[in-house]
Amino acid sequence: MNIAAIGTWVPEERVENAQKLAMFGMDMEFLETKLGFLRRARKPDGMSASDMGVKAFEDLEGRTALDRSAIQLLVVVTQNPDRVIPHTAAIIHEKLGLSGHCATFDISLACSGYPHALAAASAMMKAYSMSCGIIVTADPYERVIDPNDRGTSMIFGDAATATLLRQGPGYALRDVSFGTVPGSNGCLWSDPHLAMNGREVMSHVAHEVPDAMRTMLGRHGLTPADIPFVAIHQASLHVVEFVRTKLGLAETVAPFEAANNGNSASSSIPLLLSSRINQRLHERVAMCAFGAGFSWATAMIELESEVTRA
Template structure:
């Protein structure tokens, strides 16, 4: 394991109430309903309200974090906040984290910056934030994830509209024994970056086959390397939090990595929420039963980020 003193202390979440049912859309696109379940894996996708901004989603997740932690979450104690998003407020300037900083009334001593990453963003932020705290002498940070793809997708595009959903999370990072952050495996295949992009009109486009091939080839290898980096064996892992790009992708990654695949995606009712997908999975895990968790985000870029979270004593 890496010599990282920081851990995940709590996770707040926000899922908009609005859902778009995928069954009527599948019928509209003449998409087979069996394939909707076995390939895509999402029965509906979550959508924010038109007036909600990315910073509003972050604030809602932070409010939930406060409800979960109570007095243990003192905003004045935060040394750093980071917002992981590729869909910031307005035109992206000022950075979204500065807007969140203002909305939450955080002290001037709390630094704020954005990370422009998609599916690998949360895992990457665990490394970036813990490294920043170690370098600066800070003790507490919150990682926000909020990437409302509804800002750029077309509801008439069958390749994206039935997949992506809106959500936000807020994760408290501080020294402790609860889900300590391990060693990482990272990578990027920049030559494949155009597989997920916004076109000249600002509309999201995705080459599903290219994304699938990238995940199937690279992610199982990353999981194996991460076990070795952390001096662990497959039998040491209690749970997996793999980015749910689609049911077909997750099933294929699990098959090639020789690990159990979920019967139903944990986000089946609200969709692939990009950087929020992994913390949403983690928020629902019982830490007493899932003491050691492998987390891996992969997609936009095309890139991946994988690590271990554990409450157990490490070597």
Template sequence: MAFIKAISYYLPEHVLTNEELVKEFPEWSVEKVAAKVGVNSRHLSSNSETAGDLAEKAARKLFEEYSIDPKSIDFVLLCTQSSDYALPSTACILQHKLGIPKTAGAFDYNLGCSGCIYGIAIAKGLVAANIAKNILLLTAETYTKYLHPQDKSNRSIFGDGAAACLISTEGFAEIGEFDLGTDGGGAESLILKTGAAREPKPNGKESVDEEGHVRRDDYLYMNGSDVFNFTLDIVPPMMQNVLYRNKLDQDVVDYFVFHQANKFMLSTIRKVCGLPKDKFYINLENTGNTVSSTILIGLKNSLNDGTIKTGMKVMIAGFGVGLSWGGTILRF
């Protein structure tokens, strides 16, 4: 068996409020942004601050908060789509910076909104195979560096941040069975086209999509309606698969912490899946969508405020860029 033993997170110091954002887009109002996406402010990484820097700070918070000795870590996983270098893996650099033993394994994996779930699944597999006993799972993203200054939609949604989680042979939340899935046919729906091996140099190309949004190859592009429809298609069957694999009925699940994409999407998912408000986590107000870190941030906040208690069964799920999705049950 594998368990979550500790969770912490770190948010960059600089905060961008809706009041500051709408000064750049006078056609919007503070109330409109808050109502549409559920975000009042978001944290932005500085020009010199990388995903690796955020992950390091989240890990150090974890070590301090739970009195964890870095020398007890025997594997490091880092989920990021904004790694410090093309190579080597940022996880390898973090192993050295954090004082984790050289006997530890370490690697990055490139996933977004489902990345936390995949990381927990990988960590559980490492424990089950007796490869590692104390896995440091890190999620860190600096998506705001990929956004065009005039992309008001995505700038209102995304924030930067990192989370750290220790997965071990004992802990406060037992990790259940998983449902995972992928549809790479939807890759174009959320993509940054240039900057990697397929097209390494910026090309300056711009076009207008069917929703009237400007699509820029050199910046992150998200087709909101495609991603929304994909989410509504996959979340209900994914939930049922998670319940089936964990031998549970929906009404015995005490709480649901899903990827915090935006308020409208989450509210629609909740209604479509027939979930009561008091059992469904929505809280993007002061963080925005931090991509792979939203679920761990949600779990930490819910533990801190007493919403999640010992004895509860909690479903966690992520979905988005890839296109990719995954879910599992945590038994506290």
């Protein structure tokens, strides 16, 4: 199964983070050189994760020939579902009018969710001869964010993506690695508002992510220098720069592109990949995602043409 295309949806409205600087005793230098999020994308009031996912799917439909009746798997990555029951994938299934032979389930991960979903969906489709699947990422964080919380209220933005997996030309998943740091689930939690221990999160990133990427690439005789594009989860400008430096990569290879959107959680990686995947810009791409758990995943995908497959 290959990634054929990625659809995206980012709301038009933006919230300026500069408005909160005085409240939290911060200055523009911190905003521009550390946090990196000058503004955050905000969805319309009343819009749910399933609504966002439908928007991203509709964008996907506009980018590639897609028969809704052929979809056999729909996976939704979210930690902010429409309801506890039923799963959000079932709600999107109904809104899109998908067929009765389409399996649906949610993955309750946020920032580290996309590589996990890519691995799970790809493996399931290969094992059970499915020819067409969709991965939706959608995390509306507004309802769990305390606007007076210094640690989270300037970070998260709304967005959604839809990834098409099917037989034929596209990007094949070559390898993936996962991990969860023992005893680390208290670094990011909600009860009921989202709270984060930023120092602990950064410590886990430093100890886990760069080595995991090198190890995964090393299994294929590769190093980070062999990868033309690396998608690093857009946790903040400081985090992206840290991981990029540890991997010895140039800014053009592993960019920070979330200054006007914010950290979009599970949508962070596919938003970075969308234009590169859709335009087939690189033969090989790597990604690293990390977040609540503390969980992480790294993955490598490679462009596969019909000639290659033959």
